[in-house]
Amino acid sequence: MEQSNRVDRVLAEPGREHDVDRPNLIGTSPAFLAALELIRKVAACTAPVLIEGETGTGKELAARAIHYMSARRNAPFVAVNCGAIPESLLESELYGHERGAYTDARDAAPGLIAQAHGGSLLLDEIETMSQRTQVVLLRFLQDQEYRAVGGRRTLHADTRIIASSNADLEAMTTQGQFRQDLFFRLNVLAFRLPSLRERPGDAALLADAFLRRLGQRYQRPDKLLHVETEAFLRDYAWPGNVRELENLIHREYLFSEDDVLHFTSPRREGIAARAPSAHAKTFKCAKAEVVARFERSYVTEVLSMAGGNVSLAARLAHKERSAFCRLIRKHWPDGKLGSTNVP
Ligand SMILES: Nc1ncnc2c1ncn2[C@@H]1O[C@H](COP(=O)(O)OP(=O)(O)O)[C@@H](O)[C@H]1O
Ligand SMILES: [Mg+2]
Known part of the structure; x- marks a missing residue:
């Protein structure tokens, strides 16, 4: 049970960004x-x-x-x-x-x-x-x-x-x-x-992981990303790569009073005008998209923490194993869930 001891130690110290025992490299591209x-x-x-x-x-x-x-x-x-x-x-x-x-x-x-x-x-x-x-x-x-x-x-x-x-x-x-x-x-x-530009999908995945860490660090409920922000994360060129992304998310997290972070440029100033949304989606639709993305990245991360062990991952998530498996099947119907765990 060495694996689970390790995971417990990681969870017991939520403030630590990098647990030396388990360098957490996130990405699935x-x-x-x-x-x-x-x-x-x-x-x-x-x-x-x-x-x-x-x-x-x-x-x-x-x-x-x-x-x-x-x-x-x-x-x-x-x-x-x-x-x-x-x-x-x-x-x-x-x-x-x-x-x-x-x-x-x-x-x-x-x-x-x-x-x-x-x-x-x-x-x-x-x-x-x-x-x-x-x-x-x-x-x-x-x-x-x-x-x-x-x-x-x-x-x-x-x-x-x-x-x-x-x-x-x-x-x-x-x-x-x-x-x-x-x-x-x-x-x-x-x-x-690879640069973040060469890693399709990873910017949003990393952003979600950083948001969860910030939630733990500041002991606040998780914040999510607006769909337009996800589009920005996908399309931006990220000259400073993951460090730039991490800093940007941190800044926006601290400035945002909302549960959903909404920004569409790498603004350097903390407080700037909200980007007007050109094609407003219905609330329900926008929320569903955000939640689905959150579920995917959450499952990926907790599975990675658990070294791919689904039962352990379900326990860490405080979910029934069957419900956890349903989540996996919902988002990865073909069963292909890229493993990113570095033990
Ligand atoms: N794949 C990754 N998953 C999670 N965090 C990452 C990843 N790559 C980089 N980071 C984070 O981004 C920041 C910059 O990483 P670092 O290793 O210092 O980059 P470099 O040495 O290439 O400049 C650090 O805070 C690091 O933890
Ligand atoms: Mg360096």
Whole structure:
């Protein structure tokens, strides 16, 4: 019953957006499911990983999923954004430094590679890494050995490197902006996360899931999406991908006094005029559509939490198993319910 214990733990901490034990990757589009399949495969190997994808596509979430699905799950997952650390400090951040290595280094300190020993280290925005630090990283990838800044001893760490990038590393390599030998090394287990534009249907599914989380976090009844908002979510280009969607839903959730969120643009200001509705549907019809969408996404999520176990999902939903099955049959008459669960 390990599975159900886990689920209970997730439910017991509704405020936590990302349970480290169970990175919750949501989506059912073919492009996303294909990426999920690669995540599963990559988790079973030990070689370094490269995750490419536009900003906000879930690279960090995917890296966590890989770590927590791998045999390293009981050792630390450490993440560092290479672009956010001054170039001169990154090396000491990664490899640590000896006492007196530079002016401020009073005491020796281990680096992130040592802290993630036995586990995984995510190097986010690897494209920003200086050539010099790239060389040191390559050496570490070759023999798991390195030296602390200012140190003479050769140190060893068993740390799996997961690199992520929102640039086209291959193109950067061709242009001489990224070391080819390092690129080859990282490119063995590489995959790209699709943008939200390439994931038909997923924006609305994600929006519903975010709304449910917000309801739990703020202890308020669930809010739903207006059908015109669903159309907007489907048609908008999402340059900031899932992060932009998540932030937009959060903002609209907080500003809306209604139970149904109605917005048709990614307005940056919280309060803006309501979009006039060109073809008003009857109340009954509009409500039925919203409820059907809610049911579909709710069932998908709770099933995913329950690892595909229908009885457990029904219990989590506080529904009779038979009623829960009726819901599944109503929305998936052909029985094809895409599984998106990352255990
Ligand atoms: N498939 C997904 N399901 C649920 N949440 C997601 C998904 N992809 C991304 N997110 C959320 O979107 C935000 C941005 O994801 P992140 O992994 O930081 O993106 P990236 O590292 O590619 O910029 C995070 O809050 C993350 O939890
Ligand atoms: Mg990121």
